[in-house]
Amino acid sequence: MPGSAQGLAFLLHIGSFTMVKCFGPALVIIALVFSAGVTVGAEKEMTNTVGMQLVRIDSGGFMMGFEGDPLKDEILYPQGRDEKGAKDFLRNGNFDERPAHKVSITKPFYIGVFEVTNAQYEQFDPGHSRYRGTRNYSKGDDDAVIMVSWDEAAAFCKWLSEKEGKSYRLPTEAEWEYACRAGTKTPFYTGATLVSGQVPPNSWGLNNMHGNVEEWCYDWYGPYPDEAQTDPVGRIDGDYKVTRGGKYSESIFYMRSANRGGTIKVDKSWLVGFRVVLSELPATKPLPVFKEAYQENVSQKVPRDIAKGPESEYFVIRTYINIPEDARGPLHYLHNHNPDIVQCPNGDLLAIFFSSQTEGDREMVYGASRLRYGSDKWDKSTVFWAPPDRKSEYSVLWADNGTINNCSLLGVAESRPGAIVMRSSADNAATWSKPRVIAERADDQGVMETVFRTSKGTIVMPADDHNFFISNDNGLTWTSSCNAKGPAGIHIPMVELKNGDILGFGRNDDIDEKMPMSISSDTGKTWKISASVFPKIGGGQRATMLRLKEGPILFLSFANSRKPMKMIDGNGKESECQGMYAALSYDEGKSWPMIRLVSDSVERQVFSRKNKYFTMTATVSEGNGYLASCQSA
Known part of the structure; x- marks a missing residue:
């Protein structure tokens, strides 16, 4: 792709791929005395x-823990069993109640x-x-x-x-x-x-x-x-x-x-x-800290060739979500969604995604997969962010001055009003700081990928519901810039333009069948909204965008099958194409002269959403998914 960066990594996420009183006579109280104070006596109350x-x-x-007979429907389905039996995987309790032990x-x-x-x-x-x-x-x-x-x-x-x-x-x-x-x-x-x-x-x-x-x-x-x-x-x-x-x-x-x-x-x-x-706290030695697989054996060395990209054109399809088909907690095979990806200082790629049986309940957690530098296969997926019995619907990553940062939504049980919590890692995501609350619970805080730092040092974190968050002190404190008049749409990737404006493209709020384009010149206080050149997208789709190190802006989205889009196909020719495409702008989003299908000339079957395959060709690419991107070199 002319003018694009070698070593560019982007991530496609697809759903299937992914009060008692005392009675009786007085008692003789025998007290046991320890150095920390009076503890348990013989009196019952x-x-x-x-x-x-x-x-x-x-x-x-x-x-x-859990033992005994499988749980009855009145426990799993107090309002009546649904047709799909969505809670049947909890018949023997939740995964963290096992193994039952004496x-x-x-x-x-x-x-x-x-x-x-x-x-x-x-x-x-x-x-x-x-x-x-x-x-x-x-x-x-x-x-x-x-x-x-x-x-x-x-x-x-x-x-x-x-x-x-x-x-x-x-x-x-x-x-x-x-x-x-x-x-x-x-x-x-x-x-x-x-x-x-x-x-x-x-x-x-x-x-x-x-x-x-x-x-x-x-x-x-x-x-x-x-x-x-x-x-x-x-x-x-x-x-x-x-x-x-x-x-x-x-x-x-x-x-x-x-x-x-x-x-x-x-x-x-x-x-x-x-x-x-x-009573005194038992003097038992605690169990060690539990580490997930993505946190183990993490190299802290920076490869000498980390800035070097491939010497020739490179296209490969890799499965980054590696979850067994029978997995029903903490990660789930059936529904994986809403990803983000970041390059670690050591060259590893770290991808995260939510994992669940359904999209509306407490079993939803965030998983992680690591592609170690030099490897051609992603590690097995493990838990990334999973407050137990708290719905975890949104989480984002970004790298900044050698530190990896993570913001996640902390739910209340299964409900949406979520607080945003932040933690950071200075060792390539081997360990994390303790999570801290940066925004108290509200309904409009679904943080989204494409977090970036502006030329003036402000960190911008997009969120759904016409909202995004900004920090002017390196992430210590944050303010919300919620504005009912913009930016338009949901799931909005954003970049800073060279003049300091913020550019974003949204799903929904379409204008003349096109994605809405939103531009703010005052860090989100006001927005100018117009139709973009890109076809509208819908359910099961999310675009991504980033500023390449070489200067151009990269945008990735989808052309739907009902209205194919003219672009460069997998053979390098202009054709009517459908599915995922990449576009480049060299003039700060005013025009997009290079639009190309994310495919090559080889016809193949590719595992897709809802556990099905689609046929990728020179003119057909993946038609659905939530996209996330980073530049690795």
């Missing part, structure tokens, strides 16, 4: 100085009969009352406190410990499930099913272990070991802290004793509260 009721849980053992709890502990209430928490932090009634939840003194991060829950425990001279903390995940089950082996302590709104306390006197709010646990989230454990405390580090118990107004599947949730420790939402434990 107690009330502390903030009015919190706690019950003693004796030591014992249980099977942690756990021994060797020391008794006290645990709150209820979650910490607004009145109790506000003794610690009076200002927290401003969160009462968030989204019409948690208004009363005795309602479970919400909008509390893991760190704030831990700080409450520390405050209460210092106040009473005792050892309060969050329960470990194992303690929570042990206390919830209360000796049962069924999906709920009530048995095989649950009637929402009619959940009595369990046989050990605990309320709201199924529903009400999710509850923070002590542990970092990670996969279970395939062996028995004694007093486990989870992983030594991680991205997410465990939550348990499910919330009000959701499927009872997520309220089961074995179900695991989680989110980043700085997250606050109207779904999550906590209850406390009174």
Whole structure:
């Protein structure tokens, strides 16, 4: 392609490819004293100085995780089974509930009969009352406190410990499930099913272990070991802290004793509260940090020839999503979508994509694949971003001054209102910084690929719903530039023009059957919208665009079969073509003299969306997909 860069890498993503009182006589209390404070006595129940009721849980053992008969339809399909049986893959619980394994709890502990209430928490932090009634939840003194991060829950425990001279903390995940089950082996302590709104306390006197709010646990989230454990405390580090118990107004599947949730420790939402434990933390050694395959054996050397591109024309089709056909969690074979790609400083290519059974539920996670420098085959795909039981619908990557940055949407259960979180890697995506929230939850924050830095140093991150985000301090803080009058369309790739304007092309909001072109001269405050020269695109399609290092702008999109488009075909001749094409502009988007089909002259069968093949020819290329691009040399 004349004027194009050698070593250009672009990524095509296609869907298939991808509250109990004490009765009876007084008790003799025998207290065990440790260096950190008073711990568990012999009394069965107690009330502390903030009015919190706690019950003693004796030591014992249980099977942690999912075991037993397959789950019934009333758990998987509370509104009735759908025709496709979309939840059938959860018959034996979620993937992270396995393997079920024996756990021994060797020391008794006290645990709150209820979650910490607004009145109790506000003794610690009076200002927290401003969160009462968030989204019409948690208004009363005795309602479970919400909008509390893991760190704030831990700080409450520390405050209460210092106040009473005792050892309060969050329960470990194992303690929570042990206390919830209360000796049962069924999906709920009530048995095989649950009637929402009619959940009595369990046989050990605990309320709201199924529903009400999710509850923070002590542990970092990670996969279970395939062996028995004694007093486990989870992983030594991680991205997410465990939550348990499910919330009000959701499927009872997520309220089961074995179900695991989680989110980043700085997250606050109207779904999550906590209850406390009174006892020393077990002295058990935590499990090591769990690393995904894309993070293992990552070279930290920069190849000498990294800037060298192919010496001749190069065209190859590679499968970058490598997921087994029977995969049903954490990655899924059936529905993979919405990718991005970046070149690491060491020359590796890292691609990400969401993976799910359906597009609207909590099993949606982000996967990753790595193409190591010098290799001709992508590594197997593994998890990239997956807060448990949190829908993860959007994630983007970009390289900037030797650092790889990632922004992802942090959902609330299965719902869209998402916070944007950011993390960075200085070692070629072998490790990442702790995620931090850069934009609080809102409905218009579906971040998109083509993040770029302007000539003045501003970082621009496109998003759906007429929105994008900008940072003028290297990503430390961000502001939203949401404008109902532009840019036009959705899934809008953007570049900076040499005069400082921002150019974008959208899907939808078509003008005369053409993609809308949006230009802003004031960093997104206002937009000029007109018809582009490119044919409109629709569902299952997303364009991409980037500024090549050599200067021209590269744009990739689709010409639909009903209206073929004149362009250079795979034989180098002008023909009526359909499918994916690449276009080059040498005059800042005013004209696009070079438009060529992404194909060659070889006819072949190519695996495509919905697990089907299409015939690629000199005039026919892939007709659908979400595109992402980067320049590798």
